[in-house]
Amino acid sequence: xxxxxxSRGCQVAVIGAGPGGYLAAIRLxxxxxxxxxxxxxKTLGGIxxxxxxxxxxxxxxxxxxxxxxxHANEMGLTFTGLNLDIKKLVGWKDRIVKQLTGGxxxxxxxxxxxxxxxxxxxxxxxxxxxxxxxGPVLVEFEQAVIATGSRQVExxxxxxxGRWVIGSREALSPTSVPERLVIIGGGYIGLELGSVYRRLGxxxxxxxxxxxxxxFHDPEVRNIITQRMRHLGVTLHMGHRALRMERxxxxxxxxxxxxxxxSTLEADRILVSVGRTPLSGDxxxxxxxxxxxxxxxxxVNHRMETNVPGIYALGDVVGGPLLAHKAYREAKVAxxxxxxxxxxxxxxxxxxxxxxDPELAWAGMTETEAKAAGHRIVTGTxxxxxxxxxxxxxxxxxxxxxxxxxxxxxxxxxxxxxxxxGEMISEAALAIEMGAFLDDLAGTxxxxxxxxxxxxxxxxxxxxxxxxxxxxx
Amino acid sequence: xxxxxxxPDVGEGIHxxxxxxxxxKPGDTVxxxxxxxxxxxxxxxxxxxxxxxxxxxxxxxxxxxxxxxGDAMIxxxxxxxxxSKPARPASVSPESSPAPxxxxxxxxxxxxxxxxxxxxxxxxxxxxxxxxxxxxLATPHTRALARKLGVDLAAVAASGKGGRIxxxxxxKTASRLLQDTAEALSAAxxxxxVIESMPLVTxxxxxxLPETAERQSTDFGPVERIRxxxxxxxxxRNMRASKATLAHVTxxxxxxxxxxxxxxxxxxxxxxxxxxxxxxxxxFFVKSAVAALKKYPVLNASFDEDNQEMIIKHYxxxxxxxxxxxxxxxxxxRDADRKDMIRIAQEIADKAERARERKITLDELQGAxxxxxxxxxxxxxxxxxxxxxxxxxxxxxxxxxDRPVVRNGQIVIRKMMNLSIxxxxxxxxxxxxxxxLHEVISLxxxxxxxxxxxx
Ligand SMILES: Cc1cc2nc3c(=O)[nH]c(=O)nc-3n(C[C@H](O)[C@H](O)[C@H](O)COP(=O)(O)OP(=O)(O)OC[C@H]3O[C@@H](n4cnc5c(N)ncnc54)[C@H](O)[C@@H]3O)c2cc1C
Numbered sequence: 001x002x003x004x005x006x007s008r009g010c011q012v013a014v015i016g017a018g019p020g021g022y023l024a025a026i027r028l029x030x031x032x033x034x035x036x037x038x039x040x041x042k043t044l045g046g047i048x049x050x051x052x053x054x055x056x057x058x059x060x061x062x063x064x065x066x067x068x069x070x071h072a073n074e075m076g077l078t079f080t081g082l083n084l085d086i087k088k089l090v091g092w093k094d095r096i097v098k099q100l101t102g103g104x105x106x107x108x109x110x111x112x113x114x115x116x117x118x119x120x121x122x123x124x125x126x127x128x129x130x131x132x133x134x135g136p137v138l139v140e141f142e143q144a145v146i147a148t149g150s151r152q153v154e155x156x157x158x159x160x161x162g163r164w165v166i167g168s169r170e171a172l173s174p175t176s177v178p179e180r181l182v183i184i185g186g187g188y189i190g191l192e193l194g195s196v197y198r199r200l201g202x203x204x205x206x207x208x209x210x211x212x213x214x215x216f217h218d219p220e221v222r223n224i225i226t227q228r229m230r231h232l233g234v235t236l237h238m239g240h241r242a243l244r245m246e247r248x249x250x251x252x253x254x255x256x257x258x259x260x261x262x263s264t265l266e267a268d269r270i271l272v273s274v275g276r277t278p279l280s281g282d283x284x285x286x287x288x289x290x291x292x293x294x295x296x297x298x299x300v301n302h303r304m305e306t307n308v309p310g311i312y313a314l315g316d317v318v319g320g321p322l323l324a325h326k327a328y329r330e331a332k333v334a335x336x337x338x339x340x341x342x343x344x345x346x347x348x349x350x351x352x353x354x355x356x357d358p359e360l361a362w363a364g365m366t367e368t369e370a371k372a373a374g375h376r377i378v379t380g381t382x383x384x385x386x387x388x389x390x391x392x393x394x395x396x397x398x399x400x401x402x403x404x405x406x407x408x409x410x411x412x413x414x415x416x417x418x419x420x421x422g423e424m425i426s427e428a429a430l431a432i433e434m435g436a437f438l439d440d441l442a443g444t445x446x447x448x449x450x451x452x453x454x455x456x457x458x459x460x461x462x463x464x465x466x467x468x469x470x471x472x473x
Numbered sequence: 474x475x476x477x478x479x480x481p482d483v484g485e486g487i488h489x490x491x492x493x494x495x496x497x498k499p500g501d502t503v504x505x506x507x508x509x510x511x512x513x514x515x516x517x518x519x520x521x522x523x524x525x526x527x528x529x530x531x532x533x534x535x536x537x538x539x540x541x542x543g544d545a546m547i548x549x550x551x552x553x554x555x556x557s558k559p560a561r562p563a564s565v566s567p568e569s570s571p572a573p574x575x576x577x578x579x580x581x582x583x584x585x586x587x588x589x590x591x592x593x594x595x596x597x598x599x600x601x602x603x604x605x606x607x608x609x610l611a612t613p614h615t616r617a618l619a620r621k622l623g624v625d626l627a628a629v630a631a632s633g634k635g636g637r638i639x640x641x642x643x644x645k646t647a648s649r650l651l652q653d654t655a656e657a658l659s660a661a662x663x664x665x666x667v668i669e670s671m672p673l674v675t676x677x678x679x680x681x682l683p684e685t686a687e688r689q690s691t692d693f694g695p696v697e698r699i700r701x702x703x704x705x706x707x708x709x710r711n712m713r714a715s716k717a718t719l720a721h722v723t724x725x726x727x728x729x730x731x732x733x734x735x736x737x738x739x740x741x742x743x744x745x746x747x748x749x750x751x752x753x754x755x756x757f758f759v760k761s762a763v764a765a766l767k768k769y770p771v772l773n774a775s776f777d778e779d780n781q782e783m784i785i786k787h788y789x790x791x792x793x794x795x796x797x798x799x800x801x802x803x804x805x806x807r808d809a810d811r812k813d814m815i816r817i818a819q820e821i822a823d824k825a826e827r828a829r830e831r832k833i834t835l836d837e838l839q840g841a842x843x844x845x846x847x848x849x850x851x852x853x854x855x856x857x858x859x860x861x862x863x864x865x866x867x868x869x870x871x872x873x874x875d876r877p878v879v880r881n882g883q884i885v886i887r888k889m890m891n892l893s894i895x896x897x898x899x900x901x902x903x904x905x906x907x908x909x910l911h912e913v914i915s916l917x918x919x920x921x922x923x924x925x926x927x928x
Binding site for chain 1: 612
């Protein structure tokens, strides 16, 4: 041991205070464990609270409002002097983040957990070295939970410089609105941030190597998302690869299509959103003996156990869909397993939401997946165009679609495109998790007038008994 | 990949087992299904087969330890392909080139999460089962139950609508697994009763509730059937066995505990402060009883009916009855004659606590020659406790109360306590029992005398 190094012990050391880590720490403390939550950043909450889910949703809501207000004349509402103060908007977002991250710290400590700020590194499979501002601290633990999350992937031809080439973090704290924004990568982060900047007034070019947006969805979903992005005014460059950039007073992004033909996009800012990579290097995993796969994701089983007894991992760093609610669930499983309860991540679905306008949300299988899994399927679709509630909200774009097994009527998947789809998808997730059949959902009263009736109607359509649309013969 | 093996719950009220021996040591390689240890339940000695192929990395228990259902007994480092991988969706790919960025898959997998630590014996899946691609249909609640009971949902016959697996289906499978285990092993291993030298009543008529019990109860209104715990089953058996074997008689007398109470109050706080132990009045009774047992050894004895011999114990192991949420257990203070009262108080507190948490070992529940039960907290005048086999007597402490009594022709208020001695009249005469109790009372009534008798 280094002379002068402080040291301390704990039952469970949790590394990383993102959704996965902070929830694991709270739950472990509730279960009576002596927990130390170690976080490198100044605030808790991880990517999600500081520079991910929450900030992006704040900006999305504000720009949605802007959009709605500017299109409300149909209802007889005209707003004059509708102004955007970007500083104020970012300030509002920052206050939300501050309140939430402070709340997390409060919950951790009030439940009896301890917090240590610093960068953690394994020195053995029972010991961590944490580099704090006051110097290194040795932490001995009985069990450890690795929840170090992920970071954005950098492209060698487009290195982040915080000015011309930025990632999602910088994009969520703009000081100005760029006139021309080029987004490289059309995943959900690219789509969400593209919508935000378009509405803030930027000209947005979106470069995506795949031929389709949300390529893994069924065609009607791909179509509506693509149409809506175009309608919004985002210029899509599908099937194009960003090759390199040139810069003088402005930047230029050189892109090439499948045939190799190059073209140039002018940019005041370039947002690279091509995916995220696990934060598993540089933390002494070898010293602890923890194994990762070839992409750096830590390998775990259903109980979130790594190959080293007593060391657990969860959240973005173990892969799977990189979503906060997946991390939350895994955190509960890990905490319960550590406390000796027979818990396991046995979920049938991990629902997901893309906060485009309209939102895209789904739970369970797509049509293609259901067929690939050997099901004969029935589907039912309800367009929000036929929903009274959607009309009163002036939000008639989109639909709800239910996919079920044709023989048993077991619900296999639901996809909703529409206003507040993210709020509605939990009902579908519950139905699938509970093993519901079409008539279980059809037999449940949905309040009127709500958008959730759309889900009900899609189920009835699958049963050939829709009311507000004509049934397929 | 590290794989822990947890003692599976095979139903039938078995919540724990005693580790008989390890068949492996750390570093050994094991094949899947190779037996790695022997455990003893109250049904049988069972070999537990390894869930994986790999090497043994850690043993968490020693032979003789009690292992509870769910306890991680052993850790294997499994050869990778033998461990069922978590149902992981294709992940959001951090593409290395400008690529379709974040892509989300919708479905972790259509396969249900099969719990890697399956029970040692698995029921063969029903031949008429659905195609394997279909996940077993069970709600999260039922899935959690299956995990708790160590049941693989794929092996459960579903009774619910559309092939839904109900809680009841899971429970049924769990008890079938147990039967299979017990039957498979009954040929090889002799059933061993859990409690040493506990003569079990043979299966005589009346072991089971007469059938009319059910009909009569359901005739008069809704009823509920609750499976009893293994502890409760043991209690039931032991109580029956005691009542069926011994000739119970109870003798009651009263003791004036005014002085004892005063002395106890004086030292209680000091002891608590000094020794950090909850000092109760119980150690005084343990010590008084030991002194009286020395004088009347027939109360610290057992009866060997086969050989028509009395077994007089030359040690003073005193049991004390402790309530737990699951039922009554009787931890034992060994060699109570050689321990001071503080030590005894410590042992009582510690063992009672661990009994409540079900962390007490079988060893600590065995070997008593005599038992004390404090039924005072229940109030009442006195009770007639059941004598734990193979002992022959039990001392009952009853509620301590202020009562008017006559002293020197005057009515005065004294702290009084009823004490009872229940004894096996086959071996112990009423006079001996009464004399024993009298001896206890005389020591209790005058703590100075007790002091003089302490060794
Ligand atoms: C722009 C954007 C929008 C998003 N929107 C959504 C959304 O709408 N819904 C959704 O579900 N998900 C969303 N996500 C994804 C979500 O943010 C992540 O899935 C989630 O944060 C993962 O949680 P985590 O706990 O695994 O890791 P993180 O949140 O990444 O937290 C890891 C923490 O560990 C700390 N750390 C790392 N290494 C160390 C170390 N060695 N020592 C100490 N501390 C360390 C980091 O500082 C960080 O605070 C979004 C992400 C982005 C980037």
